[in-house]
Amino acid sequence: MERLSIQGLCKNFGGVKAVDSFRCVIPDKGIHSIIGPNGAGKTTIFNLITGVYKPDDGRITFDGVDITGKQPHVIARDGIARTFQNIRLFPEFSALDNIKTACHLRSNYSVLEGFVPSPRRGRQERDIHDHAMELVKTVGLEDRALEMARNLPYGHQRRLEIARALALKPKLLLLDEPAAGMNPDETRKLMDFITEIKERFELTILLIEHHMELVMELCDYITVIDFGKVIAEGTPAEVQANPVVIEAYLGAGA
Amino acid sequence: MSGYVQGLISLSCINLIAVLGLSLLTGFTGSFCFGQAGFLAIGAYVSALMTVKLHMPFAVSLLSGMLASGVVAFLLGFPTLKLKGDYFAIATLGFAEAIRLLIENLEKVTGGSRGVPSIPNETHLIALVPITLILVWVMRNYISSRHGRNCIAVREDEIAAHAIAVNVFRYKQISFFVNGMLAGLSGGFLAHYVGFIQPSMFGIQKSTELIVMVIFGGMHSITGALLSAIVLTSLPEVLRAAAAWRLVVYGTAVVFIMVVRPEGLLGSWELSVASVRSLCSDTKSLISKCYKKVFHGAA
Amino acid sequence: MFWQEIINGISIGGVYALMAVGYSLVYSVLNFSNFAHGEVLMVGAYAGFYGLTALHLPFSLALGLSIIVGGLVAILLEKIGYRPLRMRNAPTLYLMISAMGLSIFLQNFVMVTIGPNFRNYPEVFAFDPIEFGSLVIGSLDLVIFIITILSLAVLTWFIYGTRLGMAIQAAAYNMRTATLMGINPDLVVMIVFAMAGSSAGIAGVMFGMKYTVYPWMGNITIKAFIAAVVGGLGSLPGAVVGAFLLGITETLAAAFVSSAFRDLFSFALMILIIIVRPSGLMGVIAKEKA
Numbered sequence: 001m002e003r004l005s006i007q008g009l010c011k012n013f014g015g016v017k018a019v020d021s022f023r024c025v026i027p028d029k030g031i032h033s034i035i036g037p038n039g040a041g042k043t044t045i046f047n048l049i050t051g052v053y054k055p056d057d058g059r060i061t062f063d064g065v066d067i068t069g070k071q072p073h074v075i076a077r078d079g080i081a082r083t084f085q086n087i088r089l090f091p092e093f094s095a096l097d098n099i100k101t102a103c104h105l106r107s108n109y110s111v112l113e114g115f116v117p118s119p120r121r122g123r124q125e126r127d128i129h130d131h132a133m134e135l136v137k138t139v140g141l142e143d144r145a146l147e148m149a150r151n152l153p154y155g156h157q158r159r160l161e162i163a164r165a166l167a168l169k170p171k172l173l174l175l176d177e178p179a180a181g182m183n184p185d186e187t188r189k190l191m192d193f194i195t196e197i198k199e200r201f202e203l204t205i206l207l208i209e210h211h212m213e214l215v216m217e218l219c220d221y222i223t224v225i226d227f228g229k230v231i232a233e234g235t236p237a238e239v240q241a242n243p244v245v246i247e248a249y250l251g252a253g254a
Numbered sequence: 255m256s257g258y259v260q261g262l263i264s265l266s267c268i269n270l271i272a273v274l275g276l277s278l279l280t281g282f283t284g285s286f287c288f289g290q291a292g293f294l295a296i297g298a299y300v301s302a303l304m305t306v307k308l309h310m311p312f313a314v315s316l317l318s319g320m321l322a323s324g325v326v327a328f329l330l331g332f333p334t335l336k337l338k339g340d341y342f343a344i345a346t347l348g349f350a351e352a353i354r355l356l357i358e359n360l361e362k363v364t365g366g367s368r369g370v371p372s373i374p375n376e377t378h379l380i381a382l383v384p385i386t387l388i389l390v391w392v393m394r395n396y397i398s399s400r401h402g403r404n405c406i407a408v409r410e411d412e413i414a415a416h417a418i419a420v421n422v423f424r425y426k427q428i429s430f431f432v433n434g435m436l437a438g439l440s441g442g443f444l445a446h447y448v449g450f451i452q453p454s455m456f457g458i459q460k461s462t463e464l465i466v467m468v469i470f471g472g473m474h475s476i477t478g479a480l481l482s483a484i485v486l487t488s489l490p491e492v493l494r495a496a497a498a499w500r501l502v503v504y505g506t507a508v509v510f511i512m513v514v515r516p517e518g519l520l521g522s523w524e525l526s527v528a529s530v531r532s533l534c535s536d537t538k539s540l541i542s543k544c545y546k547k548v549f550h551g552a553a
Numbered sequence: 554m555f556w557q558e559i560i561n562g563i564s565i566g567g568v569y570a571l572m573a574v575g576y577s578l579v580y581s582v583l584n585f586s587n588f589a590h591g592e593v594l595m596v597g598a599y600a601g602f603y604g605l606t607a608l609h610l611p612f613s614l615a616l617g618l619s620i621i622v623g624g625l626v627a628i629l630l631e632k633i634g635y636r637p638l639r640m641r642n643a644p645t646l647y648l649m650i651s652a653m654g655l656s657i658f659l660q661n662f663v664m665v666t667i668g669p670n671f672r673n674y675p676e677v678f679a680f681d682p683i684e685f686g687s688l689v690i691g692s693l694d695l696v697i698f699i700i701t702i703l704s705l706a707v708l709t710w711f712i713y714g715t716r717l718g719m720a721i722q723a724a725a726y727n728m729r730t731a732t733l734m735g736i737n738p739d740l741v742v743m744i745v746f747a748m749a750g751s752s753a754g755i756a757g758v759m760f761g762m763k764y765t766v767y768p769w770m771g772n773i774t775i776k777a778f779i780a781a782v783v784g785g786l787g788s789l790p791g792a793v794v795g796a797f798l799l800g801i802t803e804t805l806a807a808a809f810v811s812s813a814f815r816d817l818f819s820f821a822l823m824i825l826i827i828i829v830r831p832s833g834l835m836g837v838i839a840k841e842k843a
Contacts, residue, residue, distance in 0.1 A: 050417065076419035088414035090407055092474065092522065101403040102418040111428060114399035115392045121399065128400065168418060286646050288653075333828040339645055340586040340786065344778045345827060351775065352820040359813045458772065462657060469650055498665045505658025512651040513637045 001028040002061070003172055003204040004049070009058035011041075011048055011228075018044045020228040022058070026172075026204060026221075031194075033207040033219040037248065041228040042208045043085055046174050049206075050082055051075045062172065077105060081170035083161045085177050085208075091150035095141055095160050098149050099132040102167035106131060132167065138197070139163040155186060159193075166197065172204045179211040187211055191218055216240065224248070260379060262488050267386040268377070268443045270483035273467045274393050274476070275436030280465065281473035282397060283429040284409030285335070286343040290464045292350030293434050295456035296323040297441025299357060302370045302451055312376040312446065319442035320435050327434025328427070335426045350461055357453045369452030370445075377447035389436070394476050394524070405429060459501075466504055469511055471518055478520035557688055558808045559801060564694040566800025567701035568763075571756040572777035573784070573792035574708060575749035581725040581787040582745050585645045586778070588652035589630055590753055591771025592659035597623035597754025598761040598770060599663065602672055612677045616700075616758055623754020624747040630655050631746045639742075656771065664768040672766040674758075697759045704755050705793065708748065712789065721745060725787075779823045785836020794834060 002025055009022040019041045026032045034042050047053045049060055051072035060068045067075055090098050107124035114121075136145045139159040144152060149160060158178060165173060178194070179187045191214050198205055209215050215222065216236040224232040224245050232245045239245055272294060279287050301319030304310040310318070334345045357364045364370065396402050407415040408422050415422050445451045463486075471482030490500050511518060523529060572594060579587045600622035604615030634651045683690045712718035723731040724741045732738050753774075760770060776799065777792075784795025799819060807815035826833060 052413065052416070072413075072416035073419045073421045076417055082417055084414070084417075088411050088417070090410040090414065092410055093403075093406065097403065101400075101407050101420075104400040104404060105419055107400055109400070111401055114396045114401040117395055117399075125400070164418065280646075284644075284646060286649055333824060337827065337831060340580070340649065341782060341827065341831070343586065343588075343649060344775075344782060345824070347775060348779065348820040348823055352817055355813070355817045355820075359811075359817070462653065465650070465653065466657075498661060501657055501661035502665060505654045505656070505661060508654025508657065509634050509651050510654075512643075512647050512654065513634070516638075516643065516647050 003028045005061040007059050009048060010056045011044055011053060012056050017228050022230060024223050029204055031205045031219045033209060033215045033222045035215060035222060036225040040225045043176055046176055050080060076168060079171040081165035081168040082174035083165055083176055087157050087161055089149040089157055089161055093149055094146045095149055096132055096136055096145040098160060099135050099164050099167050100128055102164045103128040103132050135163045135167055175207045177208055179209060179214055187214055262491060264447055266484045266487040267382045268440050269487050270386055271389060272437050272440035272464055273479050273483045274389055275433035276464050276468050277479040279429045279433040281468050283405040283426055285426055286339055287346045288343045288461055289346030289350030290437055291456040291460035292353040293323045293437035294441035295353050296326055297438030298445040298451045299364060301442035302373050302445040306370060306373060316442040320438040323438025324431055324435035328431045331427050331430045335423060354453045354456055367453055369450055371450045373445050373449050375449060377443045390480060466508055469508060469518055473518055474522035475520045475524055477525040478518055558804050560690060562801030562804035564698055566797035567698050568756050568759045569776050569780050569800050570793045570796035571701050571704055571752050572774055573780040573796045574789055575752040576777045577781045577789055577792035578745055579749050585648040589655040591774030592656050593623050593627050593750045593753040594757040595771040596626050598757030598766045601758035602674060602761055602766050605675055619754040619758045620751040623750040627746040627750025628743055660769050669768055674762045693762060704752060779819050782823055783826045783833055785833025788836045791833055791835035
């Protein structure tokens with residue numbers, strides 16, 4: 001079953017073709033990666049999938065539904081969650097509140113009940129609190145749950161951002177360079193973590209990464225892009241052996 | 255209670271109602287509204303004219319003013335709320351000035367720059383104070399609800415808010431509408447307290463005063479808004495002699511707060527049972543630490 | 554009659570353009586609205602006024618004084634009210650509020666110290682108006698127009714024709730990258746504020762000459778904001794185009810509807826542009842990178 005299908009995706013920024021006929025098909029429960037040199041257009045593709053940018057051409061289909069050009073909050077509500085290259089937490093909120101905010105989809109009490117509380121609101125808030133605490137424990141942040149997000153160390157912030165994305169109960173999780181700035185030990189822990197949450201939450205994962213050992217070990221399938229175009233795709237073994245890829249990118253290694 | 259103190263309480267409550275709305279819109283949702291005076295004016299004029307010209311009972315006039323202002327805010331939101339922060343600030347500033355100009359020029363209806371005189375005094379503490387307190391309670395509830403959290407998310411990072419399925423535009427719209435209604439209510443009370451209204455009362459200075467109140471007490475705290483409304487309304491009355499210098503001090507205070515402590519006096523601290531308890535225990539442990547240091551450290 | 558109004562509109566449009574360019578310059582480099590811009594204009598107007606009346610300077614030196622004072626005051630405001638916030642990467646909201654605070658401070662400080670009275674510039678240019686058939690161009694309007702055009706020309710030359718100007722353009726495009734290229738960001742910011750302040754100072758003198766000088770005359774800069782929004786926030790040519798467009802259309806509106814309608818029309822124009830073409834006539838709304 002296809003989770004995500006992208007065909008002929010194009011995006012121009014004033015004459016520069018940031019994304020050129022990008023294509024990709026991700027099956028349910030797969031881990032797929034997009035790799036490529038810096039500036040190749042990877043984050044732009046994420047932004048196109050999540051609706052931050054509107055594509056100039058092409059189609060994005062999620063679970064059989066055409067989501068091309070839909071609004072970002074609608075796409076998030078329908079099951080695609082993401083993290084950001086430059087970590088976008090809510091700095092004034094505690095770690096717990098960051099996750100609680102993302103849990104709003106679990107509840108449905110109205111704006112009016114926001115102003116004047118009802119029993120239903122009380123129940124749903126308790127449920128949100130419990131669920132958020134569970135997620136905090138999942139990422140190992142119980143001790144620091146009430147700390148301001150901006151005061152957390154870098155590694156914790158990355159984990160918190162993932163936990164917040166999980167609060168949306170997504171079917172597809174987009175991770176934008178989750179291992180950025182991590183040493184080999186931390187990267188290994190992250191890899192185990194990704195494998196664990198994928199099993200536990202039955203996720204399909206799309207990953208942008210530069211840490212090659214993470215990509216090669218975790219992913220089922222890789223799409224390589226350069227200058228916005230797909231230059232190769234295949235299993236990790238196929239991609240590693242592909243001379244085009246080696247020439248464009250892998251020569252530098254990681 | 256002397257008439258003087260009663261007056262201070264009345265004015266504080268009237269200002270507080272407007273500040274509550276602005277706190278929601280600018281403090282918690284992050285949309286810098288520089289045109290609060292415009293909504294006050296709508297509320298004041300609609301309610302005053304209903305009482306004076308149409309002889310409506312006070313409650314009807316008040317509600318009409320509130321609704322009129324809310325509806326205008328709702329409509330104004332469509333073109334303006336999608337704009338980036340600066341544009342929105344300028345647009346609301348322009349809106350307030352446009353309202354003031356309209357009022358000045360529709361002389362037959364509004365009395366032009368001379369204004370509407372002889373508005374009966376209907377703003378009695380017995381109604382005003384409970385209403386104000388209820389509104390404070392209501393706003394506290396909203397902020398602590400999932401909708402309040404979503405507003406704060408919009409303020410903190412719109413793109414991240416979108417990514418967690420928050421409909422940014424809709425939440426800005428709600429805050430803008432509620433602010434419009436509260437400002438309209440405040441204007442209605444003001445008109446029926448002061449007894450007359452003129453367009454000059456609803457200029458940039460008024461908008462500025464209200465923004466300063468939001469900043470001073472904490473853009474992230476309803477308790478702070480309450481505190482600053484009371485302090486900043488009472489202080490100038492107490493220091494009436496130095497009226498012009500008061501604004502010089504205001505301006506300096508605003509810059510000072512932004513540079514030194516932009517969270518304002520209270521930051522995100524809210525008065526609640528839990529926060530008072532933790533304040534007491536923090537104080538207790540601080541005192542015991544000092545005690546130990548003084549009496550045992552020397553030994 | 555119509556063409557006479559066009560000429561009046563061009564005259565006021567030139568002054569708006571000078572204000573709008575200064576404001577847009579700061580916006581394009583620092584991405585925030587300097588709400589204290591009007592007060593720099595006001596200080597410049599007072600400086601020119603005292604230069605002429607108290608120091609008995611010839612007009613050119615009085616104008617020079619306002620240029621210097623405007624530039625210095627702008628730099629000072631930046632150091633006190635904006636730099637500490639920029640250093641902390643404070644959100645733009647805080648910068649705007651700080652600007653508002655500076656504005657309140659300056660307006661009221663002048664009001665308390667110098668006094669709220671309106672001051673009139675002495676008549677400096679008293680030669681006969683120029684006539685083209687039925688059209689009349691007053692001597693003052695002509696001088697104002699020439700000075701504003703000259704000032705805009707100097708600004709244009711500086712920004713597009715010098716290395717320092719190129720550094721400013723680079724910083725306006727992307728401050729971080731410009732810094733990596735060896736451009737000193739503090740210097741750029743200082744120069745940008747100096748330029749904005751100086752042009753505001755000149756505009757202040759022009760306004761003072763044409764109308765009067767008073768502590769809250771800075772409120773006229775809302776026209777600069779409108780002009781910049783109409784032309785496209787962040788675009789310098791847009792600011793000029795927007796300003797002349799605003800000046801001409803609002804003068805026509807004032808002439809053919811009513812003078813009270815003038816300001817109302819400017820706001821209506823702004824709302825119209827915001828609804829129909831939010832990026833302004835010549836601007837581009839840069840999307841925040843996710």
